[in-house]
Amino acid sequence: MIIPDKFLSDEQEPRAVEKVVGKLNDMLSSNEELIYLAVQKKPAVNLLPDCIAVSNKRIFYCEPGNFGITMNFKDISWKSIKEVSFKEELFGSKFICVPQHGENIVTEFIPKVQARKLYQAASEQLENFREQNEKKETEDKKAPSLNAVFEDAIEIEESVIVPAAAETPAAPYIPVVEEEDETTLKLRKLKTLYDKQLITQDEYEAKKASILDSF
Template sequence: MISIDRFLSDEQDPKAVEKVIGKLNDLLTTGEEILYLAVQKKPAVNLMPDSIAITNKRIFYCEPGNLGLTMNFKDISWKNIKEVSFKEELFGSKFICVPQQGENIVTEFIPKVQARKLNQAANEQLEVYKDFLHQQKIEENWASASLINANIQHVADVNPEPIKVTEPIQIAEVVEEPEDETTLKLRKLKNLYDKHLITQDEYEAKKANILDSM
């Protein structure tokens, strides 16, 4: 049985706390713990106040029914909560829970001290949940990267590609042989004839002399 003493530090109604804790004790899951409990304090009649309990897994909204003979519980897990806040007013504070979907859940007449601690406890658990999601995302990314690397290695092991050796391109070297004297004389003679510096008869005669001297 959960002790109620630690939930009475901020002037919570002892009777309301005892009734809520007694009922919540049967609703908590394995590893779930109540971290803070706030109780309404209405300005006029406060016979059946609502309560809000913060656990490490969710927020419980506890509403008395049938003239206090029964208790209705609604809960919302941290993964379904976008943010929480509170607003101080003349008579206590409003505690506001903004879900990921749907309308805001507003509870009025929460004593100011309790509202501040309720808000603090809720935000701390939201941060814990966000850190958990962040760490989970990192682990998933690492797992995906490891799987991809393993698949790449497997493909490489199954279908190893042969190493291609590229042979150097052979470039033929062109070596010009020097002209012999006879060829040089004939080429010069032809050049003179092409420029019309000698006649055809002269060209033929000199050409015959050069060839005869070979």
Template sequence: MMIPDKFLLDEQDPKAIDKVLGKLTDMLSSNEELLYIAVQKKPAVNLLPDCIAVTNKRMFYCEPGNLGITMNFKDISWKSIHEVAFKEELFGAKFTCTPVQGVPLVTDFIPKVQARRLYQVASEQLEFYKEQQLIAAREAQSLKEPAKAPLFQDTEGFEEAIIVDHAELPETTASSQMQTPEAPTPVTQQSPAPAPEPEDETTLKLRKLKTLYDKQLITLEEYEAKKASILDSF
């Protein structure tokens, strides 16, 4: 099969890459991408090198078996990985993957340039996974926290603040509290108003006559005639 250039940039063994790449591609899940493959390079005989592959969801350990006739695959998800590390040695580097539970997985004789690149890609994916888990945990915690009740809420559900106008409140100071109350002002008793004098008979008749006219019970001519008669008798 045609090998993508990104898997050969750090002088990986093309035969080893070709041997594992096809099988790894068939093992990938949906939305899983193969990011990097490092190939072991032993100092003496390197006929059956181990490979370490990194995807955005897990790491694969690929070990040849039965003199290269078969291939053993072991994967570990980012959820199960505590940390990754590498150490440069005289012949290549030693790459270590420490799981959350269990013993560390150690692969030696990884070319130094490949070990550095392998560590970089694996660290980025592990850090990204931890950040996503932290965000998910914070969102879950925020959903569990009960919402705080508002101080005041009207019938339409809008929160309103209770505003106190201090200008309208009476000021109470020490001086005002100690002030002696003023004596009440004496009320001057006023003499009663004189009673009105009773109307005389003529005035009373004229008033009743005017009332009859205002109520349209008599005509103007009758009103004038009766008025003249009353005045004549005065």
């Protein structure tokens, strides 16, 4: 298996990286990619190090099990994360993930260079998620609802258009308008919205049923 250089650029343990990268790639969802991977380096025996991987959608925690025969994976999405941080110590660094709910997730003995880059990658992806989420919320607030479109259309249709007077009118023309009841008027205007493709057929049928129910 060919391991991308970005996962070995900071002296990560090659065997540990090889064990997790292939499995992580199989777990990625559509449009998801791995950004960075850090490997634990314990001060004494480092036979079974934990790994932390950052993707554009979540953080993976990879822990060897059964004396290295198996690998346990758990992940936490960016929407569930409050903040990330790291703390440098005598032997490496602690990488700390603070979830929105529950206890902090702390991983010790991450090499200092890897901890800095892990924190940088995680912080950037967390910030990107928040910006996209805020943008989506703003767009949702600006998007008009079906009722708003319907009411605006009624107001436009009910506007009185006064034709310009002729220079020498022979006699004023007074149109005879047959008076319609309120329900018929609403149904006719709803049909106009549908014909102009301002609403979908499902929205048309739902609004029509609502008007008839109130009749």
